[in-house]
Amino acid sequence: MQGNGTASTITGRFPPFHRWDRSFFLGATLAIWTVLVAGFGYDLVTRARLGMLDFPWIVHLHALVYTGWIVLLAMQVGLVRTRRLALHRRLGRLGALLIPAMIVLGPATAIVVRVTAPHPVWQELAFMGTQFANVLGAGAVLIAGLLTVRHPSTHKRLMIMGTIGLTEPGFGRLLYPTLYAWFGEGYLPYYLETYAGTLVLVLAAGGYDLATRHRLHPAWALSAVWIVANQCLGTWLFYEPWWLRWMAALTGH
Known part of the structure; x- marks a missing residue:
């Protein structure tokens, strides 16, 4: 393994293995889990105190599928770490079901939540652009990850990067109020307030x-550019009047 890495460095190719890889991908998975559990946990505690735990049915389905994905990711990382590659490949088939489900449920849930809200403020309707862009950015990277299973160094980076693209809701629940108090309104402030954690x-x-x-x-380079481009798209849509009108019409408001 070390010899392959050295030879690849000398010839200019990307070394596929490094002795720290297993620890890095485990750490990245733990970081994703920490952000999402902390963000949504904080949100649920806050809602419970306010008596606001009544959700449309699709929210529960959305939570089940997205939680299923990060559980599967953790299992897959653990199986690679323990060299149980045959089971890793078999479980990978679940990803082919969960990823399309996430791509559909993300926008669908955002729409249903706004439709059932009695009087959403304009920011909630405009924010749907950010939600749609997040799913587009992360979903495309995850699909690319599924298609590159025969190239492990590419596959594992795309799966981690695609899942990182889904962390905005967790970071947003933790950081947005504080960052908004610091930066206020505007394209660059909104980008930082919404995506700073994911970008890190x-x-x-x-x-x-x-x-x-x-x-x-x-x-990494291609997925990073794609994810950031979709973040910029979500930021731009948030302040576009025509997008707000479309979302108001789509949700009946």
Whole structure:
């Protein structure tokens, strides 16, 4: 393993393995879990105190599917770490079911929640652009990850990066109020308030490759550009009057 990495460095190819990889991908998975559990846990506690735990049925289905995905991710990382690759490949088939379900349920849940809300404020309707862009960005990366299972170094980076793209709701529940108090309104402030946490994880993943290989993996570079581009799309849509009108019409408001 060490010899392959050295030879790849000399010839200019990206070394597929490094002795720290197993620890890094475990740490990345734990970071994703921490953000999502802390963010949604804080939100549920706050809602419970306010007596606001009555959700449409699709919210529960959405939570089940998305939780299923991060559980599957943790299991897959653990199976690779313990070298149980045959079971890892078999369980990977669940990803082919969960990822399309997440891509459909993300926007569908956002729409139903706004439809059933009695009087949503304009920010809630405009925020649907951010929600749709998040799903588009993360979903495309995860699908690419499914299609590259025969290339492990690419596959595992795309699966982690795609899941990082889904962390905005967790970070938002934890950081948005504080960051909004600091930065206020505007395109750049909104981007930082909404995506700062996710962006840190994206950059950390690239920083790991630079630290261990002294170069960036193409899968990281392409997925990072795609995720950030969709974040910029969500930021732009939030302030577009025509988007607000579309979402108001779509949700009956």
